[in-house]
Amino acid sequence: MTRPRVTFDHQIPAELRAAGARGLLLAAEHVLGVSSDRVPLDEAALQRSGTASVDEAVMQAMVAYDTLYAVPQHERMDFRHAPGRRAKYLESALNDSVTEVRDVVAAQLRRALR
Secondary structure, X not given: OOOOOOOOOOOOOHHHHHHHHHHHHHHHHHHHHHHHOOOOOOOOHHHHOOEEEEXXXXXXXXXXXXXXXXXXXHHOOOOOXXXXXXXXXHHHHHHHOHHHHHHHHHHXXXXXXX
């Protein structure tokens, strides 16, 4: 059984697209803030490398940490961390922020529809 797909025959108005992109960026910045509070610390280079961005062409938000050890620190569950810091710092931040992410994007879209 195939799942139905929803498609649109018309373009999304530019104002709504811009509002959606703005909402995605604000939501990504929220996730970045939550993950920044969880990221393992030594000299804070990993924490400072965090960025949030949006690709408006495909309407996707990204949160990334850009150090050579960002992935091992995220994935290795056997590493020891200071209290409050942990592995899966980005994944857990996103999972714990689903409601806030949804609400931030929805608020920007509602604002554009007024």
